[in-house]
Amino acid sequence: MTVWTPTDDGYADLSSHDTFAHGAPHNTFARLRREDPLHWTEFAGGKNFWSVTRYEDITVMNKNTEVFSSARGIRMEDQSYEEYLARRTFQETDPPEHSKVRMKLLKAFSKTTMAQYEQDIRDLCADILDQALAKGEFDATKEIARQLPMRMLGRVVGLPEADLPWLVEKGDALIANTDPDFTSHVLDKMQTDEFRMMPFNSPAGAELYIYAKELMEEKARKGDTSGVLNLILEPAKDGSVITETEFRNFFCLLVAAGNDTTRYSIAAGIQAMCHQPELLVQMQEGGAVWDTAADEIIRWATPALYFRRTATRDVEMHGKTIREGDKVLYWFVSANRDESQFDDPFHVNLHRSPNRHLSFGQFGPHVCLGMWLARLEVTVLFQELAKRIRHIEAAGPHKFLRSNFVGGIKELPVRVEAV
Amino acid sequence: MQVTWRLPGGKAVTATVDYGQSLMEAALANDVPGVAGECGGSLACATCHVYVDPAWAAKCGEAGEFEGAMLDLAEHRRETSRLSCQLETHPDLDGLVLEVPAS
Numbered sequence: 001m002t003v004w005t006p007t008d009d010g011y012a013d014l015s016s017h018d019t020f021a022h023g024a025p026h027n028t029f030a031r032l033r034r035e036d037p038l039h040w041t042e043f044a045g046g047k048n049f050w051s052v053t054r055y056e057d058i059t060v061m062n063k064n065t066e067v068f069s070s071a072r073g074i075r076m077e078d079q080s081y082e083e084y085l086a087r088r089t090f091q092e093t094d095p096p097e098h099s100k101v102r103m104k105l106l107k108a109f110s111k112t113t114m115a116q117y118e119q120d121i122r123d124l125c126a127d128i129l130d131q132a133l134a135k136g137e138f139d140a141t142k143e144i145a146r147q148l149p150m151r152m153l154g155r156v157v158g159l160p161e162a163d164l165p166w167l168v169e170k171g172d173a174l175i176a177n178t179d180p181d182f183t184s185h186v187l188d189k190m191q192t193d194e195f196r197m198m199p200f201n202s203p204a205g206a207e208l209y210i211y212a213k214e215l216m217e218e219k220a221r222k223g224d225t226s227g228v229l230n231l232i233l234e235p236a237k238d239g240s241v242i243t244e245t246e247f248r249n250f251f252c253l254l255v256a257a258g259n260d261t262t263r264y265s266i267a268a269g270i271q272a273m274c275h276q277p278e279l280l281v282q283m284q285e286g287g288a289v290w291d292t293a294a295d296e297i298i299r300w301a302t303p304a305l306y307f308r309r310t311a312t313r314d315v316e317m318h319g320k321t322i323r324e325g326d327k328v329l330y331w332f333v334s335a336n337r338d339e340s341q342f343d344d345p346f347h348v349n350l351h352r353s354p355n356r357h358l359s360f361g362q363f364g365p366h367v368c369l370g371m372w373l374a375r376l377e378v379t380v381l382f383q384e385l386a387k388r389i390r391h392i393e394a395a396g397p398h399k400f401l402r403s404n405f406v407g408g409i410k411e412l413p414v415r416v417e418a419v
Numbered sequence: 420m421q422v423t424w425r426l427p428g429g430k431a432v433t434a435t436v437d438y439g440q441s442l443m444e445a446a447l448a449n450d451v452p453g454v455a456g457e458c459g460g461s462l463a464c465a466t467c468h469v470y471v472d473p474a475w476a477a478k479c480g481e482a483g484e485f486e487g488a489m490l491d492l493a494e495h496r497r498e499t500s501r502l503s504c505q506l507e508t509h510p511d512l513d514g515l516v517l518e519v520p521a522s
């Protein structure tokens with residue numbers, strides 16, 4: 001068997017965050033795709049769940065929201081109905097309810113709206129890269145990948161520059177709530193359940209709730225509609241306006257989901273440049289490569305490792321019965337390495353086309369709202385990076401986040417030779 | 420049935436497609452550039468936007484309310500704009516001509 005992750009013998013525990021601290025267990029995913037595409041996965045921290053690992057299965061199931069619902073939670077951890085009600089965002093709803101909220105947000109994140117930020121992104125990239133590259137040797141996640149999404153979030157939402165580091169810290173505590181580097185309330189090691197009613201089961205969620213409320217009030221008082229807020233607050237076509245709770249939930253989602261996913265896409269791209277030196281050459285050749293490069297980098301990264309659904313009725317699949325109430329996980333990270341969908345999936349091919357990866361949860365109603373911003377940020381960042389360097393290499397081993405939900409390189413020591 | 424997608428720049432893709440699918444799915448199956456269908460037909464993304472050739476517009480009908488709201492978010496919307504995930508393959512549409520917007 002090809003060994004992608006040396007610590008993975010093909011039988012890794014997918015329910016364990018520790019497994020992913022060495023990178024995604026690709027040997028296990030490859031075996032499951034081949035031998036057991038609907039795998040009953042034991043979970044010490046709650047009810048067992050189904051793991052779906054094949055590309056085609058996920059694309060079919062992801063559309064079928066009547067049978068596979070988002071409205072009972074989207075992570076593998078179990079939650080009670082009261083916890084669900086207190087913590088949910090529109091990610092945890094199904095159409096048509098989901099569509100109504102999404103409608104109010106789509107314009108703010110449409111391709112056209114985001115395209116207007118290209119120059120802003122380019123200026124920020126120049127600033128970030130000039131500072132980082134001058135160091136010669138540095139942690140690329142910290143100095144580059146973490147910087148751009150945070151600062152763009154500030155621009156897009158219209159937040160004070162001074163608040164950004166605090167917001168990113170809170171966002172990390174929310175979404176990386178299983179890595180002790182990012183939170184003192186490690187989700188699967190908590191002794192009490194005092195935070196269970198808070199967004200993401202985390203005190204950071206409560207702090208962000210308060211911040212969002214105050215931000216809205218302050219902006220309303222000043223008549224400030226900078227960033228995309230005016231688009232979000234505008235009534236939708238049916239006359240409905242976003243409610244305060246919807247906004248606050250959405251704001252948490254934006255800070256958490258909008259931040260680290262792009263960060264880990266950029267980090268994965270930089271890491272790929274270190275082990276496939278031809279990528280820099282291809283980027284420097286430019287032209288058509290930029291139509292496809294961002295999607296390939298985002299496929300390679302797959303920061304959202306899975307999302308969960310819950311079966312609303314019994315359903316047969318691959319000779320097994322998924323029972324009503326069973327949790328079903330779509331492992332996007334596995335689908336994005338599925339040999340039946342992607343030629344040479346373990347190779348980064350910046351010219352890959354078509355490239356129908358599932359990193360944004362494509363082929364379902366929950367497809368990433370921020371995908372246009374993410375693609376633009378990734379494209380511009382690598383355009384600007386490629387202009388500025390002659391060579392890039394690893395300066396030591398990289399480290400992965402301890403999370404089976406968000407896949408990412410949290411430390412990426414690199415050495416660069418600037419132009 | 421036969422469908423032709425006219426591409427920006429003058430080229431075209433013509434293909435014979437099966438019934439029982441949407442024209443977005445048919446476009447994906449034939450690798451038509453510029454039709455992505457990223458939300459799988461759940462009216463959440465507007466990435467399968469096409470213009471219906473005026474000769475076929477009446478047969479394709481008008482966009483529904485939700486589809487219309489989504490089309491407001493698409494680039495370069497026209498009178499004949501539709502989301503191809505909402506157009507079903509059908510014997511009445513044999514020979515259909517669609518145009519893919521410039522991206």
